[in-house]
Amino acid sequence: MQQRQAPSAADHIxxxxxxxxxPGQFFCELLGTTAAPDPAxxxxxxxxxxxxxxxxxxxxxxxxxxxxxxxxxxxxxTFTVYSERDAIDRILPFDILPRVLTAAEWDRVERGVxxxxxxxxxxLHDVYHDQKILRDGVVPTDLVLGxxxxxxxxxxxxxxxxxxxxxxxxxxxxxxxxxxxxxEDNARTPSGVSYVIENRHxxxxxxxxxxxxxAVRPIGEYGMRLLGAMAEIAAPSAGxxxxxLLSPGIYNSAYFEHVFLAREMGVPLxxxxxxxxxxxxxxxxxxxxxxxxxxxxxxxxxxxxxPAVFRPDxxxxxxxxxxxxxxxxxxxxxxxxTGVADDKAVYAYMPRIIRYYLDQEPILANVETHICREADxxxxxxxxxxxxVVKPVGESGGYGLIIGPHxxxxxxxxxxxxxxxxxxxxxxxxxxxxxxxxxxxxxxIAARHVDLRPFAITGRDTWVLPGxxxxxxxxxxxxxxNSSQGGGSKDTWVLx
Amino acid sequence: xSTTLADSTDAPRSSQLLSRYAxxxxxxxxxMERTENLARILDVTETFTRHARDEEGWLAVVRINADEARFxxxxxxxxxxxxxxxxVLDRDNPTSIAATLxxxxxxxxLLRPLISTEMWSQINVFHNRVRQLTAADIAxxxxxxxxxxxxxxxxxxxxxxxxxxxxxxxxxxxMLGRQIxxxxxxxxxxxxxxxxxxxxxxxxxxALDVGQWHALLRAAAGYHAFRRIFPRDMTPAMVxxxxxxxxGFPRSLVHCVRLAQGTLAQLRSSYRLRGADAALERLxxxxxxxxxxxxxxxxxxxxxxxxxxxQRELIGLHTTIAARFWPAEG
Numbered sequence: 001m002q003q004r005q006a007p008s009a010a011d012h013i014x015x016x017x018x019x020x021x022x023p024g025q026f027f028c029e030l031l032g033t034t035a036a037p038d039p040a041x042x043x044x045x046x047x048x049x050x051x052x053x054x055x056x057x058x059x060x061x062x063x064x065x066x067x068x069x070x071x072x073x074x075x076x077x078t079f080t081v082y083s084e085r086d087a088i089d090r091i092l093p094f095d096i097l098p099r100v101l102t103a104a105e106w107d108r109v110e111r112g113v114x115x116x117x118x119x120x121x122x123x124l125h126d127v128y129h130d131q132k133i134l135r136d137g138v139v140p141t142d143l144v145l146g147x148x149x150x151x152x153x154x155x156x157x158x159x160x161x162x163x164x165x166x167x168x169x170x171x172x173x174x175x176x177x178x179x180x181x182x183x184e185d186n187a188r189t190p191s192g193v194s195y196v197i198e199n200r201h202x203x204x205x206x207x208x209x210x211x212x213x214x215a216v217r218p219i220g221e222y223g224m225r226l227l228g229a230m231a232e233i234a235a236p237s238a239g240x241x242x243x244x245l246l247s248p249g250i251y252n253s254a255y256f257e258h259v260f261l262a263r264e265m266g267v268p269l270x271x272x273x274x275x276x277x278x279x280x281x282x283x284x285x286x287x288x289x290x291x292x293x294x295x296x297x298x299x300x301x302x303x304x305x306x307p308a309v310f311r312p313d314x315x316x317x318x319x320x321x322x323x324x325x326x327x328x329x330x331x332x333x334x335x336x337x338t339g340v341a342d343d344k345a346v347y348a349y350m351p352r353i354i355r356y357y358l359d360q361e362p363i364l365a366n367v368e369t370h371i372c373r374e375a376d377x378x379x380x381x382x383x384x385x386x387x388x389v390v391k392p393v394g395e396s397g398g399y400g401l402i403i404g405p406h407x408x409x410x411x412x413x414x415x416x417x418x419x420x421x422x423x424x425x426x427x428x429x430x431x432x433x434x435x436x437x438x439x440x441x442x443x444x445i446a447a448r449h450v451d452l453r454p455f456a457i458t459g460r461d462t463w464v465l466p467g468x469x470x471x472x473x474x475x476x477x478x479x480x481x482n483s484s485q486g487g488g489s490k491d492t493w494v495l496x
Numbered sequence: 497x498s499t500t501l502a503d504s505t506d507a508p509r510s511s512q513l514l515s516r517y518a519x520x521x522x523x524x525x526x527x528m529e530r531t532e533n534l535a536r537i538l539d540v541t542e543t544f545t546r547h548a549r550d551e552e553g554w555l556a557v558v559r560i561n562a563d564e565a566r567f568x569x570x571x572x573x574x575x576x577x578x579x580x581x582x583x584v585l586d587r588d589n590p591t592s593i594a595a596t597l598x599x600x601x602x603x604x605x606l607l608r609p610l611i612s613t614e615m616w617s618q619i620n621v622f623h624n625r626v627r628q629l630t631a632a633d634i635a636x637x638x639x640x641x642x643x644x645x646x647x648x649x650x651x652x653x654x655x656x657x658x659x660x661x662x663x664x665x666x667x668x669x670x671m672l673g674r675q676i677x678x679x680x681x682x683x684x685x686x687x688x689x690x691x692x693x694x695x696x697x698x699x700x701x702x703a704l705d706v707g708q709w710h711a712l713l714r715a716a717a718g719y720h721a722f723r724r725i726f727p728r729d730m731t732p733a734m735v736x737x738x739x740x741x742x743x744g745f746p747r748s749l750v751h752c753v754r755l756a757q758g759t760l761a762q763l764r765s766s767y768r769l770r771g772a773d774a775a776l777e778r779l780x781x782x783x784x785x786x787x788x789x790x791x792x793x794x795x796x797x798x799x800x801x802x803x804x805x806x807q808r809e810l811i812g813l814h815t816t817i818a819a820r821f822w823p824a825e826g
Binding site for chain 2: 073074075076242250255259263268269270274284286287288
C-alpha cells in the first residue's frame with residue numbers, strides 16, 4: 001500500500017481507487033448525494049464502505065472481479081446463446097462495487113412498490129369485471145379494450161385474493177433531485193431476481209471484507225416467500241398443494257432463473273410436455289403415473305400457455321389449462337392478461353389509477369408523462385419537441401420513438417407530422433438524468449448510470465425483496481442498462 | 497405465511513419424480529460412465545499398439561462401439577490419429593467423449609433443479625475443459641495423460657454424486673443407469689481383447705499377450721484385485737472370468753447385474769413403482785445365465801457371441817425401463 005499524506009476531510013471520503021471518482025451532475029448511489037459528499041453528514045455505513053474501498057487498489061479489485069467472473073461461468077450462472085453449430089454461455093457482467101440504499105431510502109421505494117402493486121391488481125380486477133374506471137372516464141375505454149394485451153378470456157374470471165400480479169418487477173430510476181421515478185411496471189413474467197441473489201452469494205465469496213460488520217438486509221428468503229404466495233392461491237388439495245414452475249425449457253434465455261427459482265422453492269421445474277389436463281384437473285407425468293398439480297408459477301407468455309385458447313401452434317403450453325383455471329381447479333401466477341396494466345399507454349395513467357382506487361397520492365412518481373391524446377399533453381409536446389422523448393404507446397424495444405435533443409431539425413419536422421396525424425398513439429417524457437454509481441471500468445473506478453428493479457411478491461399480501469436488481473450501463477455515458485446492450489449488474493445493499 | 501412443502505413427509509413426494517427427470521438422470525449416469533470407459537479403452541489401446549503400429553488395434557475400438565460404418569465413411573484408415581480424434585474430439589460423432597459429455601452436460605442442465613450445485617458445476621467445468629481440447633492434446637505422447645485426466649474427472653463426478661445426491665427415486669434411477677452402463681462397458685472392454693486376439697490366435701500365451709492382459713486388467717482398474725485372488729498365474733480365461741463373473745470386483749458384469757436387480761427391487765419396494773416388475777422380469781434370463789455359467793463354458797461356446805448377447809439383453813432392459821418410466825408423451 002502506498003504511503004499517503006495525512007488526508008484532508010474530502011480525501012478521507014474519496015481515497016485510494018476512488019480518488020479520481022467524479023459523479024458529475026448526477027445523483028451518486030454510493031455517496032448518497034448529487035452534491036459533493038459532506039463528511040459530517042454522510043451515512044455512517046456509507047462512510048465505512050468508502051473507507052474500506054479507499055484501502056484497496058484497483059489491481060486488487062480487478063483480481064477479485066476476475067475471480068467472480070470465473071465463478072459465475074463455472075457455476076453456469078449464464079444465459080446460453082444458441083447458434084447453428086454451438087451453444088455459447090454468456091454471463092451477465094457483474095460489477096463488484098455494490099449499490100447501497102439506506103433504510104430510509106428503501107422505505108420510500110418499498111412503500112411505493114406496494115402501493116403500485118395494489119393499484120395494478122385493483123385495476124386488473126376492475127377491467128376484467130365491472131370496468132368502473134372506464135365508465136368513470138378515468139382511463140379511455142379504447143386504450144384498455146382495444147389493447148393487444150387485453151384478454152377477453154379473463155372477463156369474469158375470479159382469481160384468489162384478487163391478485164393478478166403475483167410477481168412484479170418495477171423499473172425505477174433516481175434523478176438528480178433524489179426522486180425515485182417509475183419507468184415501467186413489469187407485471188407479466190419479470191425476470192432478474194436470480195441475479196439479485198446470486199450476486200449476493202458472489203459478493204460473500206469475493207468481497208466478504210467489504211460487507212463485514214455492516215447490517216445489510218438479507219435476501220435469501222425469496223424462494224420461501226414465493227412458495228408461500230403460491231400456496232396461498234393454490235387450488236384446494238387433499239394434502240399439501242403441489243406447486244410447479246412451468247418453463248419453456250433449456251433453450252429459453254432465462255432458463256437459469258427458472259432452475260434457480262424451482263430450486264429455491266423446492267418444486268419441480270416442468271415443461272408443457274410434463275403436464276396434461278384430464279378429468280378437469282392438471283396433472284404432471286411422474287414415474288408413478290399422473291400426479292395432481294394445484295398451482296403453476298409459469299414463466300411462459302400468455303399466448304403460449306394453452307393452444308386450445310391462444311396460439312394453436314404452441315407446443316410449450318398445456319391444452320385445456322385455461323378451462324381448469326377458470327373452474328378453480330388450478331392456480332396460475334402471474335395471471336393471464338396482466339399485460340394490459342404494464343402497457344406504455346396505461347403507464348401514463350398510473351398516477352390517476354392509484355388515486356382512483358386507493359384515494360392516495362402516488363408514493364413513487366412516474367417519469368413526467370404527457371399524454372398526447374389529451375389536448376394539454378399534445379400542446380406541451382409540440383411546444384417542447386426538441387427537449388422531449390416521444391414514444392408510440394403500442395411499440396416496445398425503442399421502436400418508432402424520437403429523442404428530441406438528439407434529433408435534427410428535419411427529423412423533428414417529420415415527426416411533428418406523424419404526431420399530429422395520430423396523437424393518441426403517443427406519449428412524451430423529458431430525458432431523465434439517471435443516477436450513477438462507482439463502477440470498475442477500464443480506467444479504474446468511474447461513474448456509470450444505474451437503475452433498480454425491486455421484486456414484489458403478492459399472494460394475500462405484498463412482500464418486497466429488500467433491494468432488487470441494480471442494472472448498470474457499463475459504457476461511459478450510456479443510459480441503456482439492458483444486458484443485450486452492454487449492461488451489467490451490481491449487488492444491491494439495503495442497510496438495516 | 498401458510499405451511500410449506502418442508503412440513504410434509506418425504507414419502508409421498510419422492511415417487512413424484514417427473515418422468516422426464518428420471519430419463520435424464522438415468523442417461524446422465526450412463527453418459528458419465530461411458531465417458532470414463534471410453535477413456536479407459538483408448539488408454540489400453542494406446543498401450544496395446546504402442547510397440548506395434550497396429551491399425552488392427554485401433555480398428556477394434558471402432559468395432560466394439562459398433563461404429564465401423566460411420567467411421568469408415570469419413571476416414572480412409574483406422575490410424576491412431578484418426579480413431580483418437582473420432583472418439584475424443586469429434587463433436588459430429590455422437591459416441592465421442594466430446595459429444596457424450598456435451599449430452600451429459602445438457603442433461604445436467606435439465607436436471608439442475610434436482611442435482612446438487614457441486615454436481616452441476618463439476619460437469620460444467622469438465623465439459624468446458626474438454627471442449628477446448630485440440631489435436632495436440634491427443635498426440636500419442638499426451639493421450640495416456642489425457643485419458644487419466646478424463647477418468648479422474650469422471651470419478652470426481654462419481655464421488656460428488658455419492659456425497660451430495662439426495663437419496664430418493666432420482667438417485668435410484670441414477671444408480672440403475674450407472675450399473676447398466678458399467679455392465680455394458682465391461683463386456684466391450686473384454687471384447688476388445690477378443691478382437692485383438694483374432695488375427696494372431698497363435699500368440700496366445702506369448703509375452704506380448706500376457707502384457708496385453710495385464711494392460712486390460714489395469715484399464716479396468718482390476719489388476720491388484722486380480723493379483724490378490726490369483727497371485728501365481730494369469731491366463732486369458734482367468735482374466736476374462738474375473739472381469740465378467742467375479743462378485744467382488746465392482747466393474748464385473750455379474751456385480752453390476754446383481755446391483756441393477758437390487759436397485760429395481762428397491763424401486764418396487766421403497767417407492768412402490770410397479771413398473772420395476774417388467775424390468776426385473778426382463779433381466780431374468782441374463783441373471784440366470786450368470787448364475788449357472790463358468791468362464792470355461794463361455795469360452796467354449798464363444799466368448800464374443802456371449803458378449804454380444806449380453807449387450808442385446810442390456811439394450812432390451814433399457815428399453816423396458818424407458819417404456820415403463822418415461823414413455824413418449826401422448
